[in-house]
Structure formats: structure tokens, C-alpha cells
Amino acid sequence: MTASEAPAIGLTHGSSEDTGLGNRGPQSKSIVVPYGFWLFVLSDMVLFSALFASYASLARATAGGPGTLQLFDRTTVAVETIALLLSSFVCGLAMVAAKRRNLWWTEAWLVVTAILGLVFLFIELREFGHMISIGAGPQRSAFLSSFFTLVGCHGAHVTAGLMWIGTMMAQVWAKGFQPHITRRLLCLSIFWHALDIIWVAIFTIVYLIGTLP
């Protein structure tokens, strides 16, 4: 084999057989990219933890206004949660289809993921709208500011995730299952599942504990 026919050596090695401590040289992109993305997700979780800390500090600062017991409805939250958890499951199905390089099913499951995400967002926005209409908006008190920010930040991430799903659907359609596209799908699913994890923390700390008698 001449030098020009040899496989090009780039930043990372081509094969993905090495999952050890990196002593055998640079890891492949299929490991490096999701790893980096996980690190970003972890940093995002730190951001949420700061918002949780703020919420915990300010949860009782209702400034004479409504508090958790007056505002939260467990049924609504249950429906939201089911929608989001289901969307996570469906996202997993999309990844399975992508692994099998089945374009139709990948796109289909991604659409369902997005729809369930939209359901979640719709319910959440309706809740926010209702609260604002009864004078329990974020400007009412520190508790409400921190509630809207924490839950709203999660909702903003869900929105960004939906935009990302749309973009990925377009990319998969236009370009097929090339390696960089499937890596991005993997990152998207990591993101989407991470949002679930954050939501579990939110509904536990904010809604469940907040509505304890």
C-alpha cells in the first residue's frame, strides 16, 4: 500500500475499539464527541443546581402573596411528567431506528418525541399563563421569581431541544445516516434524557414537596 492509499490519520484514530484510559492513543470521534457533550450537559446541571439553590432559598419568600399550596395542581404536573417521560422513551425508539438506519421510523419517532415535548410545553405555558392571570406572576414575589426561572429555564431547554429535533430531522432527511449525523443524534438523545432527569428533580422538589400538607 502506498502512502497515499493509507488511511488518513487525523486527530483521533478511526476505530472505536479502545474504551480504556486512553493509553493506546487518541480515542475515536464516536467516543470523544458524546463524551464532550456529556461534559456540557453536566455543566448545564450545575446551572440548574444554582437555580435550585435559589429556589430553595426563596421558596418561602412569598411577600404576602400565594405560595406553593395555593398554586400547584398535582394532576397537571402528572400529565406533564407523563408526556415528558413518554417522549424520552420514544426518543430512545428513534435512536434504535437510527441504529438500524431506518429513515422512516427514525423520522416518525422523532416527530412523536417532538409532539410529546410540545404537549409538555403547552401544559406548562398554560400553567404559567394562568398563574400570571391571577396575579401570581414572577414579579409578584421572590418565590414566584425563582419558580418561574427554574421551571422556565427547563422549559427553555425543552424549546431548544425541539428546535434541535427539527434541525436533526431535516439533516437526517437530507444527508442520511452519515457518522457525524448519527453522532449528533446521539448527543440530542443525551440532551433529551438529561432534560428528563432535571424534570424529575423539579417535580419532586418544587411540586411534590411543595404540595405536601
Added chain:
Amino acid sequence: MTGFSRHFRHALAAAALLATAGCDRGILNPVGPVGSAEKMILINSTAIMLAIIIPTILATIGIAWWFRAGNARAKYRPEFEYSGAVELVIWSIPALTVILLGGIAWIGSHDLDPAKPLKSSVPPVRVDVVSLDWKWLFIYPDQGIATVNQLVVPAGAPVSFRLTSGTVWNIFFVPQMGTMIYTMPRMATRLNLQADKPGVYEGESAHFSGDGFPGMRFAVHAVPAQQFAAWAAAAHSGPALDAASFEQLQKPSSYVKPFTYGSADPRLFDYILAGRTLPPVSPKTTPPAQHVSPQPPAGHNDVR
């Protein structure tokens, strides 16, 4: 000696005098038990650490110099990159120092907790402190008077402070009396200080609070106990601190000359703390004139 040499010596003496003059009024010249205790911890801790730092600095210079490349007498030991004994010593030295200083920190933090009342045979004088833009309001709830930018206390008696802010954060600080503490809106902090001997001591805000901040200096007059009582009694002839005069006082001003209110609404501190305004008084009370600074720093008025 020549004229020049004599002038030079005078200038040097003046400079030295000037240089050390400020040294008389700082934290190294405490006038009470709190400041004295803190100064002692400061000096002792510095001495303990210098005992390690100075040899370290000398060793750094010495080792670098001795093992310079040109020194043929220094033994080159390129394989000397680890020694358990050395590691043990160099971890121990800082660790032991920290254990010692940590003990001092623990004991000192508890002994000198600002909220802890001072031991004294004399009952404490209570002062409520409110930081405003950009001056200090001192209310004496037991005497029923208030002062601005001037604190009068009896020497030898503990002073028990309750502090809050009417605007943004500040820090109440009288260096020669010791401990400083934040003043924060909607929150009350507590402080206990004492001036053992009569004198005038400088006070300031130690937390930047806006354009008028440098003008927040105030004087602390520690006077003999009878003089304090006499001053408090005489002050009753001054203007009243009520809703109207307080509203005037709240307007931004800096470098405010000290003055005294003859009467102070006893609810004022708690109202400020709760963020509420005092109810207005009946028209019988004459609202006082506001002593505004004669020379405010340029441009401070357009902050709001």
C-alpha cells in the same frame, strides 16, 4: 550645616511625622476590648506565619543561588525527584501551622462574635444604626434622640448596636473600636463594641454604596458617662425625627455635617427594617430644616 541640609532634615522629619501620624488612628491602635483582642490575634498569627515564611524565602533564594549552573561546588543530583522524608516534612509544616491557626480561628470567632454581648458591670447603651444614601443615622432608643454622622457614646460602657440599611448595603466600621458589620436592607445585624477611654475616633462605611460613598465618614465621640447623660438631655431641644423629617433625610446627600434630632420616633428602626414608611405626624410638629452638605462632590445629584 548648610541651609539645604537643614531643610532636607526638616522635610524628612516632617515626612516621617506625617507618615506615622495616620498610624495612630487605625486598627493597630484599638481603644476597646474587641479591637484589642483582634489586634492581638492579628499580630500573633502574623508572627507565627513569618516564622515559617521568612526562612522559606531565604531558603528559596539560597537554594537557587547555591545550585546555580556556574557553581562547580554544588552537587548535581538529577535523579533527586522524590523523597518520602521530605514529603512528610513539607506536608507537616503547613498542616501544623494550619492546625494551630485553625484553633485560634475557632476560639477567636466564638469569643469575638459580633452579636455576643460584652462582659461589663455597666449596662450597655443601645444604638440603632441605619445607613442611608450617603450618611449614617444613629437612633438612641433609650434616650429618645437621634444623630446623623456623629455617634456619642459613654467611655467604658458597652454599646449594643442593631443595624440595618435604608438603601443598599454598607458596612459600619470604626477601625479603632474593632469589628465591622454589614448593614443590609430588610435585615438586622448585631454588633457589640466598647471604647474604654474618652476620645474622638473615625468611623466610615467599608462597603461601596454608590457615588456619595466617600462622604460617609462619621466621628465617634467617647465621653465620660456623666457627659454622655448631659449631652443626651440637652439634645432634646433639637428638631424631631418623624415621618416628614425622615423622608427629607432619605434624599440623597453626602458629606453631611453632623447634627442631632431632639426626638426620634421609637418605631422608626422597625419600620425601616420592615420596609414600611412611618405614618405622618399631626401638623403640630414642625418639620425641621435639613442640613444638606455645603460642598457635595461634583455630579452626585444625578444618580437616581
Added chain:
Amino acid sequence: MFGRLTWNSVPWNQPIPLITSLVVLAAIVAVLVWITINKWWPYLWNEWITSTDHKRIGVMYIVLALVMLVRGFADALMMRAQQTIAVGASQGYLPPEHYDQIFSAHGTIMIFFMAMPFIIGLINFVVPLQLGVRDVAFPTMNNVSFWLTASGALLVNLSLFIGEFARTGWLAFPPLSEKQFSPGVGVDYYLVALQIAGVGTVLTAVNFVTTILKIRAPGMSYMRMPIFTWTALAASLLILAAFPVLTATYAELMLDRYLGFHFFTNDGGGNSMLYMNLIWVWGHPEVYILALPAFGIYSEIAATFSGKPLFGYRSMVFATLGICIISFMVWLHHFFTMGAGADVNAVFGIASMIIAVPTGVKIFNWMFTMYGGRVRFTTPMYYLIGFMITFVLGGLTGVLLAIPPVDFIVHNSLFLVAHFHNVIIGAVVFGVMAGYTYWFPKAFGFTLDERLGKIIFWCWFIGFYLAWFPEYALGFMGATRRLQHIADPSWQPYLDVAMVGAVVILAGIVLTVWQLIYSIRTRDRRLDLTGDPWDGRTLEWLTLSPPPHFNFAVLPDVHGEEAYWTRKQTALREERLIEEPRFEPIEMPVNTPTGVICAFFASLCGFAVIWYIWWLAILGLIGAFAVLVWYAWRDEHEHIIPAEEVARLERERRRIRSELLGDWKPVT
């Protein structure tokens, strides 16, 4: 249409910012014209602005840092001058509303746009070379990170021309930074600029943690990584864990200011103490983000210029990681005087002292690195020794401040200000100057003038002591920080000495600029022909100076600690290089304009948010998103360097190295 931006937002009636703005504008225009006349735009665009090469990006970070050093130091000089003049009856030449902006800008710029970019720039340039690899894990994202940082710097400096800067100090504590007390655009400039730059910083951290943990030369296990790489890893982990807290905190303050939320307000249940806690949870790790890589630089320099391996390498690694973890447990020492109670204060005080232990251990390790060595007194070595002397004094004052009852009388005083300048200048500034001098030949192929380098060191060293030791004394005299006017005339001599110190440091900065110009002009006298001018011990010295785009023709096999040193000693002993490798084509990432265009839209969006120009803000956001989607659509991620080209460059390097095998001598 233009929000709250009006014609009067430009400081027409304030001579100092107006004249400064005009001068800077003229300088910028002159530079742009000069580039255009010389037809350098294609070169700059292709080789620098769109580069994904970590070496180029590193240099750009350092250029940004040096420019911001000049701006931040100008602020310092103005502050020193004001405090020297405004004593007693005089109000000086800076009214409070200006002085307050100047000290706020000074701190913000020095930390976020001088120290951080300098450290990140050095990490960018050096770490992939030390790891024996070709580039970082995410080269395009690296480019984006740089340009977002530059965008933040642009916005902060724009506040000089249009509007005003924050008047709250460099951390913008509420309630002063809330809308009620700071209604102008200043705090908004501060928040928006730092949010944008913060995104860049977090992305850098993701890049470097991934790179260091997943992309290393074959055989380089963790305990064979160079110590500077370890400290880069530690700093990156700290960034990942701390910066999101800053993002959240600033977001909360922005929500308070823009939408009337009540996180930190005086009313509505807001709690300004929450801000203190959050911001210092970020703030303390931040100083270690700066200091740990500086320690790493010193470790490399100590080993190289003593001709010995670093003493206690493992100890240093564990000390570094220990500092990382403890740095998250000390934040309350920034507000002992808030009245948290004796138990809380004492615990945090003790924790703050504990963190001094691993730091002290490092000092001794550097000492024992020199012990038994053959110490060469080059400029970087001067900085090391200067640091060891200066930093331990700063550490002493730091431990003093960690004792709550002592802090009760020196908190927020000039003693505190002297302490943190002591440790930052001693560790970080000396460190980056040392690193700059040490790695300069690797980046550009020639060393900086050594004599000027030493003079610059002495300017910094002497200037530091003159400028800051009077401030320690003033702190004892009760002087607090951020004073636009000094009431006590007996402080004048101290302030005068401090001014002299500032001028001496100014000489150092001016000479730094001159040293660069002069060294470029006379570079033929100090060419680094071998790529190893200092007789180095780590892999970056294996390459020629400057290294080829791909760094290494073949990733080096690492067989022990000090990969390059062992390889070099073997070659010298056997009088031959290792066998010529089989040359293969190399894939390198392509250039990309993603970063600069994204930053352009980010700047636009940021400016719009600051001035309430909502249509422009939305446009900016859409633009930034569109750029990312457009980037995501490309199919060509890499270009191939043919094997013949790799072979040519590598054979040239081997030829030069072979010629030296008889008479190897480092340049001193």
C-alpha cells in the same frame, strides 16, 4: 426604534471618555487601513480569524489579553492618580460617577479579559503539544470560544464610547446593581458582556477536559502527563463546575433588571445575601482557575531551568486536585462580616486555611526541584523566584484574612486589596509573563530579547512592592477600598509611593510592548533553529519552532514520565534518532468562519439587549442560530495533508536534529 439609545448616549460632555474614545477609534481605523493597504486581509482571514489550529487560537487569546492589559492598567493608573490627588480638600479630577466606573472596569477587564484569556491562550497553545497530539477535541468550537470571548471584550470596551459602564465594582453586588439603584446601561453592559464571554469559557473547558482525558499520545497514561497539562485539566474542571453558577446568577440579576423579578431586590421578598453566596461560590474557584495553570507553568519552568525533573510530581498532582475540591468549600470567607454566626464563620475560616496546605507544599516542591539542580537564571526563572517570594507573602495575608476576627477589622480595606493583588500579580501575572517568554520561541521561531525580559521582570517586581506594600499599611490605618476621595492627609506619603510603584509597572508594560517590537526586528540574532531552545523536558520541544500545522508527523510513543527528555537522552547517548516512521496522509480540521460570524451576531444581540432594541436582539439571536445551522450543514470537516508533505517537513526536522547530536547545547 433604537430603544433607549439616543444621540446623548455618547459622552459628548465628558472629556476623558470622549477623547479616549476618539483616540482609540483613530487607532483602530489606522490599523484597519494599514492592513488593507498591505493587502493582509486574505492572510489574516485564512490563517488567523477562521483558524481552527489551537496554536493560532492560543496566540489570538494572548494578543487579546495583552491589549486588555493595557486598557485595564490605564484604569489602574487613573485610579492611582485620583487617589494621590483627591486628598483632604481636593476632589481630584475624576468625579465619583467616573471613578466608580473606572474601578469597576479595571477589575472586570483584568480578571475576565486579561487573566482568563492569557491563561486560556497558553493552555490552548501548549496542551495539545504536551499531549503529543494534533489539536483539541473540538477545533471549531475552540474557534467559537475565542470569538465569543472577544465579543465580550468588545462590549465592555464599547461602554466607554456609548453609554457607561457599571458603577458597582467588578462583581456588581445587589441591591446597588438592581434597577432601582443603577438605572443606567452600565450594569447591563457588564452582565451581557460577561454572559457572552462565559459561554465561550465553558465551551473551552468542555474542549480541554475532553482533550486531556480522551486524546493523548499512545502510552501517555495519567501519571505520565506533564504537570502543566494536569493543571490545565484542573482549571477546566473548575470552569465546568463554577461558571454555570455565574451564568445562573447573572441571569437572575438580569431577570430582576429587565423583567422586574425579585431575586435580589429590596422588596418582594428578594434576598441580596443570596447573590453574595452564589457569586462567591463561583468567585473563589475562579481564582484557582487562574492560579493553578500558573502553578503549572512554574512547575515546567522549575524543572527545565534546573535541569532536573519536577520534585514530587505525584504530590503536585494530588495537591492540585485537592485544591480543586476544597476551592468549592471556602466561599463564605468573602463575607465573614455578614453576621452568619461564629460556627459558620469558623468552619469556613478553617477550610480556607486548609487550602493553604497544598499550596504551601507546592512551594517546597519547587524549592526541592531547584535543590541539586543546575539552575539557569533566564527570564522565566526570575519570574519563578520572584513568584515564590511574593506569593508566600500574599499567602500569609490570605491566611490572616481567613481568621474571622482578623477579617472583622480588615475586610474590604486596602489590606484586602493589597492581598489579592499580591497573590494575583505574584502568581498569575508573573506566571503568564514567564509562560509568554518561555513558549514564545515555540510559537514564533525566535526568542524574545533576554536583557529586556529581565528589565521587565524587575519593573514588575519592584513596582509591585512599591505599589502594594503602602496599601497594606493603609489598610491597617483603616483605609477602605473604592474611595474616590481620601479624607485623611496623613495617608498622602503612602499613596505617593503607591503611585510611584504604578509608574514603575507602567514602564514594565511599555517595555513589554517594546520588547516584542524589538525582538521581531532583531529576530535573526535569536532564531530557534532546533525547536528546543531551553533544553526542555516535555513533548512540545520535540517539534520545530513553530510546529507544522499538524504538530507531529507521527504521534510520539510515550514510554515514561518526561516523554521528551527520555527520548532526547536516548538519542544523545546512542547518537542517532529513532527510526524514520512510515509517513501517512494527515487529516486536519478545515478553517471555519463560524466563530467570527456567530460572535458578530452575539455582539449585535448583546448590544441590542443592553439598549432595549428588541427587534435587533431577535435578529441577532436568529442570526446566531442560523450560523450554527449553516455550519452544521457542511460536509467537509477535514482537509488532507498529503503524506509527501508530511514527509518533507518531518525529514527537515530530523535533519536538523541529527546535525546537533554531537554538540547539543541549549540557548541560555
